[in-house]
Amino acid sequence: xxxxxxxxxxxxxxxxxxxxxxxxxxxxxxxxxxxxxxxxxxxxxxxxxxxxxxxxxxxxxxxxxxxxxxxxxxxxxxxxxxxxxxxxxxxxxxxxxxxxxxxxxxxxxxxxxxxxxxxxxxxxxxxxxxxxxxxxxxxxxxxxxxxxxxxxxxxxxxxxxxxxxxxxxxxxxxxxxxxxxxxxxxxxxxxxxxxxxxxxxxxxxxxxxxxxxxxxxxxxxxxxxxxxx
Amino acid sequence: xxxxxxxxxxxxxxxxxxxxxxxxxxxxxxxxxxxxxxxxxxxxxxxxxxxxxxxxxxxxxxxxxxxxxxxxxxxxxxxxxxxxxxxxxxxxxxxxxxxxxxxxxxxxxxxxxxxxxxxxxxxxxxxxxxxxxxxxxxxxxxxxxxxxxxxxxxxxxxxxxxxxxxxxxxxxxxxxxxxxxxxxxxxxxxxxxxxxxxxxxxxxxxxxxxxxxxxxxxxxxxxxxxxxx
DNA sequence: TTCCTCCAGATTGTCAACAATTAAGTTGGC
DNA sequence: GCCAACTTAATTGTTGACAATCTGGAGGAA
Numbered sequence: 315x316x317x318x319x320x321x322x323x324x325x326x327x328x329x330x331x332x333x334x335x336x337x338x339x340x341x342x343x344x345x346x347x348x349x350x351x352x353x354x355x356x357x358x359x360x361x362x363x364x365x366x367x368x369x370x371x372x373x374x375x376x377x378x379x380x381x382x383x384x385x386x387x388x389x390x391x392x393x394x395x396x397x398x399x400x401x402x403x404x405x406x407x408x409x410x411x412x413x414x415x416x417x418x419x420x421x422x423x424x425x426x427x428x429x430x431x432x433x434x435x436x437x438x439x440x441x442x443x444x445x446x447x448x449x450x451x452x453x454x455x456x457x458x459x460x461x462x463x464x465x466x467x468x469x470x471x472x473x474x475x476x477x478x479x480x481x482x483x484x485x486x487x488x489x490x491x492x493x494x495x496x497x498x499x500x501x502x503x504x505x506x507x508x509x510x511x512x513x514x515x516x517x518x519x520x521x522x523x524x525x526x527x528x529x530x531x532x533x534x535x536x537x538x539x540x541x542x543x
Numbered sequence: 544x545x546x547x548x549x550x551x552x553x554x555x556x557x558x559x560x561x562x563x564x565x566x567x568x569x570x571x572x573x574x575x576x577x578x579x580x581x582x583x584x585x586x587x588x589x590x591x592x593x594x595x596x597x598x599x600x601x602x603x604x605x606x607x608x609x610x611x612x613x614x615x616x617x618x619x620x621x622x623x624x625x626x627x628x629x630x631x632x633x634x635x636x637x638x639x640x641x642x643x644x645x646x647x648x649x650x651x652x653x654x655x656x657x658x659x660x661x662x663x664x665x666x667x668x669x670x671x672x673x674x675x676x677x678x679x680x681x682x683x684x685x686x687x688x689x690x691x692x693x694x695x696x697x698x699x700x701x702x703x704x705x706x707x708x709x710x711x712x713x714x715x716x717x718x719x720x721x722x723x724x725x726x727x728x729x730x731x732x733x734x735x736x737x738x739x740x741x742x743x744x745x746x747x748x749x750x751x752x753x754x755x756x757x758x759x760x761x762x763x764x765x766x767x768x769x770x771x772x
Numbered sequence: 773t774t775c776c777t778c779c780a781g782a783t784t785g786t787c788a789a790c791a792a793t794t795a796a797g798t799t800g801g802c
Numbered sequence: 803g804c805c806a807a808c809t810t811a812a813t814t815g816t817t818g819a820c821a822a823t824c825t826g827g828a829g830g831a832a
Contacts, residue, residue, distance in 0.1 A: 357783070370816060373784090374606065381610030390784060390823050405700040412641035471634040475704060587814070599786060602814090619793050619814060 337367040338375035345384050345395055346484050352397040356385060383482050396482070400538050403486050404531060410479045411527035413472045414460065418507060418523035419516035420467040429466050430512045436462065437508045444497045453491040459504060463511065463523075490533055503529060566596040567604035574613050574624055575713050581626040585614065612711050625711070629767050632715050633760060639708045640756035642701045643689065647736060647752035648745035649696040658695050659741045665691065666737045673726045682720040688733060692740065692752075719762055732758060 341361065344350055361372045376393045379385045387393040398406070425433070436459045443452040464473050490496065503526040510518035570590065573579055590601045605622045608614045616622040627635070654662070665688045672681040693702050719725065732755040739747035 359783075368817065369784095370818095377603070377606055378610070381607070392784065392824090402700065405698055408645060408698070409642065409700050409704065412645045413638065416637060416641045469634055469637070471631065471638050475638065586812090588812090597787065598814095599788095621794095621814065 335371075335375065335378070337365050337371045338378050340365050341372075341375050342379055342382075342384060342481075345379070346481065348485065350395045352395050352485070354395045356393040356395065358392075382478055398482055398486070400534075403483060403534060406479050406482055407527060407531050407534065410476055411524050411531070413476050413479070414463075414527060415520040415524040417464055417467040417469050417472050417476070418511065419520040420469055421463045422511045422514050422516040422519040424468065425466050425511055425514065429462070432462060433459070433508045433511060437505055440501060440504055444501050449491065449497055452497045456491070456500070456504070459508075463507075466511070486534065490530065490537065493533060493537065496533060499529060499533075500526065564600075564604065564607070566594050566600045567607050569594050570601075570604050571608055571611075571613060571710075574608070575710065577714065579624045581624050581714070583624045585622040585624065587621075611707055627711055627715070629763075632712060632763060635708050635711055636756060636760050636763065639705055640753055640760070642705050642708070643692075643756060644749040644753040646693055646696040646698050646701050646705070647740065648749040649698055650692045651740045651743055651745040651748040653697065654695050654740055654743065658691070661691060662688070662737045662740060666734055669730060669733060673730050678720065678726055681726045685720070685729070685733070688737075692736075695740070715763065719759065719766065722762060722766065725762060728758060728762075729755065 350356060356376065358369050358372050358376070361367075361376075362369055365372070367375075376385055376387055380387045380393070384396055385393050386396045436455055440452060440455045440459070443449075443455060464476065503522065506522040507519060507526060510522045579585060585605065587598050587601050587605070590596075590605075591598055594601065596604075605614055605616055609616050609622070613625055614622050615625045665684055669681060669684045669688070672678075672684060693705065732751065735751040736748060736755060739751045
């Protein structure tokens with residue numbers, strides 16, 4: 315009976331290349347959600363039963379996440395969740411500042427009319443969220459705005475790096491968005507970014523984006539000064 | 544005879560963490576030197592005998608280099624030397640532009656008097672190299688200048704990314720430095736960068752660095768237009 | 773006590789063999 | 803002759819076992 319016919323002879327093969335490696339993605343999610351705390355040791359054998367994978371798979375996942383800067387592996391010493399110092403957090407945000415500035419400038423030259431209205435809509439929703447003191451919602455819109463700008467700019471190289479930087483700071487960022495008065499500060503900055511992109515003014519867009527993230531850095535500094543980092 | 548005394552009971556342990564993995568470094572060197580050409584397939588078994596390592600080691604090395612963007616591994620399809628398109632080369636250089644701009648600005652705030660004279664010395668040597676038409680030497684000084692500025696700025700996060708970007712473009716960069724008239728164009732740009740850092744003017748330093756790399760991008764574009772990329 | 777040495781448990785690093793997948797060559801039918 | 807499916811070789815993915823290394827603590831000498 316070698317004539318057994320396969321029901322699915324040729325899967326359409328989704329465009330994703332090396333995208334979904336279950337163990338890696340699950341481990342990343344766990345780290346980003348705080349299941350494993352910064353500095354915590356990640357023992358391979360433990361992770362194996364935790365995620366139902368073999369050590370080979372876990373090891374590959376750890377190597378990948380090390381490349382992303384989320385974990386740190388030292389030879390013969392094992393893997394730890396990377397602990398990001400305050401100075402590093404500043405550095406990472408500075409890098410994000412210049413990269414997002416680049417992206418904003420490029421978005422200003424490539425934006426379509428349709429995308430321009432979408433930007434405006436997000437800005438409107440942000441104003442409402444601040445007025446209604448829905449800070450969680452404002453935080454979501456913040457992410458959505460930055461992501462839309464990236465989509466408009468289509469700068470693959472910058473996108474990847476920005477995402478890496480962002481992931482390393484999820485914990486800090488989260489703390490930040492809950493800072494009292496923060497939305498009120500950043501709302502006009504966001505509005506200025508949207509305005510510049512809609513006006514197709516690359517230099518203004520970059521300046522506005524950099525001013526915005528520079529203010530994030532200042533907020534981080536004040537947070538550190540109070541000792542809440 | 545268990546009383547055998549170790550001559551080196553506690554190695555000072557050099558600060559390098561996961562630095563030297565012979566196979567990985569050798570493979571990277573081979574790729575950067577063009578032993579393996581962009582797009583070329585890297586068969587694990589072949590690399591094994593090439594570098595005298597086991598497949599396990601080679602595989603780990605390939606994963607590392609994939610994280611650095613030098614090779615591309617597709618599941619079940621094997622590894623290839625990453626082929627960087629012209630558009631990608633532009634993107635990568637744009638990212639380098641803003642990152643080196645950030646570094647230059649920071650160098651301008653941190654530079655010591657001693658470092659300032661070292662910068663000046665390099666600028667002097669560059670002028671001489673251009674005058675003597677020693678282009679290879681000029682290219683070396685170019686690298687040395689950028690590296691010194693990074694050393695002054697001590698921005699670890701930006702450094703790592705810049706190095707990654709640079710590595711991906713060695714081939715393009717190399718071609719570029721041989722372009723006739725190129726040194727004459729970039730020399731005054733370099734001088735302006737040094738001048739701004741020595742003057743402790745961060746904004747001028749960033750602007751000068753960005754102008755310099757923007758001109759690199761233009762050179763890349765003209766190279767492409769002629770079809771020599 | 774205090775320090776060093778040594779030992780045992782735990783953990784990571786490496787290997788060689790096996791399974792799964794892909795790619796190429798070959799045969800057979802039209 | 804040409805397209806299709808089948809077969810086979812090459813290559814990658816994975817596994818379990820074994821070796822090397824590190825960590826923490828017990829034991830003994832100064």
